[in-house]
Amino acid sequence: xxxxxxxxxxxxxxxxxxxxxxxxxxxxxxxxxxxxxxxxxxxxxxxxxxxxxxxxxxxxxxxxxxxxxxxxxxxxxxxxxxxxxxxxxxxxxxxxxxxxxxxxxxxxxxxxxxxxxxxxxxxxxxxxxxxxxxxxxxxxxxxxxxxxxxxxxxxxxxxxxxxxxxxxxxxxxxxxxxxxxxxxxxxxxxxxxxxxxxxxxxxxxxxxxxxxxxxxxx
Numbered sequence: 001x002x003x004x005x006x007x008x009x010x011x012x013x014x015x016x017x018x019x020x021x022x023x024x025x026x027x028x029x030x031x032x033x034x035x036x037x038x039x040x041x042x043x044x045x046x047x048x049x050x051x052x053x054x055x056x057x058x059x060x061x062x063x064x065x066x067x068x069x070x071x072x073x074x075x076x077x078x079x080x081x082x083x084x085x086x087x088x089x090x091x092x093x094x095x096x097x098x099x100x101x102x103x104x105x106x107x108x109x110x111x112x113x114x115x116x117x118x119x120x121x122x123x124x125x126x127x128x129x130x131x132x133x134x135x136x137x138x139x140x141x142x143x144x145x146x147x148x149x150x151x152x153x154x155x156x157x158x159x160x161x162x163x164x165x166x167x168x169x170x171x172x173x174x175x176x177x178x179x180x181x182x183x184x185x186x187x188x189x190x191x192x193x194x195x196x197x198x199x200x201x202x203x204x205x206x207x208x209x210x211x212x213x214x215x216x217x218x
Contacts, residue, residue, distance in 0.1 A: 004085035030106040036184040038112040053099035076136035122173030133163025147206035162198040
């Protein structure tokens with residue numbers, strides 16, 4: 001736990017230092033959004049171009065610090081804490097990577113943003129799948145539906161399958177670099193499919209469990 005928080009602090013400090021270095025060199029309006037083709041379609045003021053990601057990282061640092069404390073099922077978080085801690089580090093590395101890409105673009109370095117981001121998203125979801133497969137019932141981390149939160153059995157079964165599906169979606173996202181014209185769709189569609197499927201799957205499992213309980217009572 002301490003190592004994860006230490007890593008977050010280091011990443012935030014490095015991001016802030018680089019932002020201060022880059023700030024005077026950035027244009028008044030910096031690119032803030034790229035479309036599916038990797039083309040810039042929105043801009044933001046120089047200050048936010050330099051410091052938005054460090055500000056977001058600080059907010060997430062506070063959030064990740066608070067979650068294990070305020071969760072009513074925090075004792076369950078401790079059961080998969082090492083996986084959660086690594087996920088936190090990976091999230092911050094991912095944000096740092098996005099920040100460096102944005103600053104690099106602002107400094108005049110050109111590349112296809114979609115091609116640079118999609119493999120990173122794939123790696124993020126690949127590990128998210130591992131985390132999901134290890135997660136125990138809690139209110140903040142995992143596939144949280146009314147039905148997974150109501151039953152340990154539904155939670156475990158949904159997360160065992162959901163973890164594998166998230167990892168598969170991550171692998172597809174990584175391989176999307178081989179199909180640059182549709183890479184963004186190979187990221188979005190599998191993730192959306194997994195999310196929708198796991199929600200429906202958790203409902204079906206819960207309904208089966210309730211029917212079994214009713215039969216036993218009879």
